[in-house]
Amino acid sequence: MTPRWDVLADGVYARRYPDWDLTIGLVVGDGACLVIDTRADAEQGAELANAVREVTPHPWTVALTHDHFDHAFGVSAFLPCEVWAHENCHRELAARDKPDLALPDRLLTDRAELDIGGRRVGLAHFGPAHSDNDVVVHVPDASVVFAGDLVEFSPPGSFTAESFGTDTTLSGWPAAIDGVLALGAEIILPGHGPTVDRDFLLAQKEILDRLITLDSALRAGEVDAAAAIAASPVAEDVTRAALRLG
Template sequence: MALSPSALRPLADDLYLWKPPQRGWGLANCGLLAASDEALWIDTPYDRPLAEAFLAESQRILGGRGIARIVVTHANGDHLWGAEVVPGAEVIATREARHHLELEPSPEQLRRMIESAGEGSPVGSYLAEHFGHFDWSGTRVVEPGTVFEGELELTVGGHPVLLTSLPPAHTTGDLLVHLPDHGTVFTGDVVFGSTPEEPGDHPVHWAGPLENVIGACERVLETGAETIVPGHGPVLDIAGLRSHIDHLAELRERAHALHGRGVPAVEAARIIAGEGLGPELGLVERLVVTVGTEYRHLDGTEPGPLAEVLPEMIAFAAEQRGR
């Protein structure tokens, strides 16, 4: 079932948010900076239909102006794969994000994974439920043509756009997008937004450790920005970001304590879920990934392929749903 497109929401002068129609896997926030003489996208939707909807909304604001540049906060497909609908745009990311593309499943590989699992199996049913509405037929992944390390400053219609690369956190190639004229930071997936009025989903982090994720959030606070656009979920204010940092710190503390007691990672995720950490958040099975990532850093082991963690995460989802 196709997802309904969203309208652009103004955040400040010349700055707009494209927010997906619902929460869940693969539904990322995107930004449009529409200055008088040029435009910039911040991230792109996961598939062509959603990217074309974002493009149509952008063109409604831009009139005849084109989108010259796209900043990608990290190389997960739900932030990059929509770039193909703006051919010729300069795609900007960190150097590590381009390296991360070698680890990311291609659209065709992901589509085959869903089809080969079969909807009768737990893995196939989960993938179909959460990813079956995306259309990756013919998707062409556009590799970033401009990469950097450290910091990069752009100017868009007289507005500064400050890009800062981060140590490994959500992925190995994350960056922050700070728009000082607008008092706004787009964080990518180092932040997953949630508020009492609009609960989000559990954060999921593939690279870690959580210390780096928390450090990235603290760098957002240091900018002085009062509007924080997370990779997924509702826009946050400073208090909302501090609450998210507290959540991550508590998750880190519990994971370390359980690791110290010799509790296996999946059992630790089960205990943390049972303790009610973030009970309002969706996709509780993501704890399996994030706790597993933290354990990996504590143990000094290398990450395994995605196919290894999927069955554990999906079994955990079914177990928690049964409760």
């Protein structure tokens, strides 16, 4: 896969990278732009910054969808600028104890609204899910949402074991998907992979609901690990990660 900018709507772009099939967002307004996620390190961030300059010369603001390295470790290449993220994202990045890691300086708890060159762009946190600091970026005039890893693309529309980390709150994830759906966007960008639609999110929510039911039954002693794995809608390694079976 050769990275390129795909036009999603007027002034709204996505760029996919072969590393982890990462998807980056860009929103261009009148005299300003917003970069959504920054890749995995300063070198990759610099590549992205140069790629943004292929599209627009406007000064940028950065928004981070969450603290995981592949999304948030390239910030230094964009400084000085405003960097928006959830307050827990700042906490998690500061705890990495990496002196060269740039931290966000504009923090939200639930919601924030940005003016990107006359375009209204909303940032929203719908509670702990994939991480405890997931933020979605909504561009209402284009009916586009950059959902970060709240939406996990892995053919045929399932999850990977890496979707469920020690910082994942399985029980909160369906409600976060409901939050994304409530925005009413027609185009939804996962943190990895191509655009998806509302039906894709509904299918992911159904998988999560089934995993939550299995997790509850497992914790209550109603099923054992083998039975939970057998009844799971996803592969064994994904089930083990989601249900924290080791």
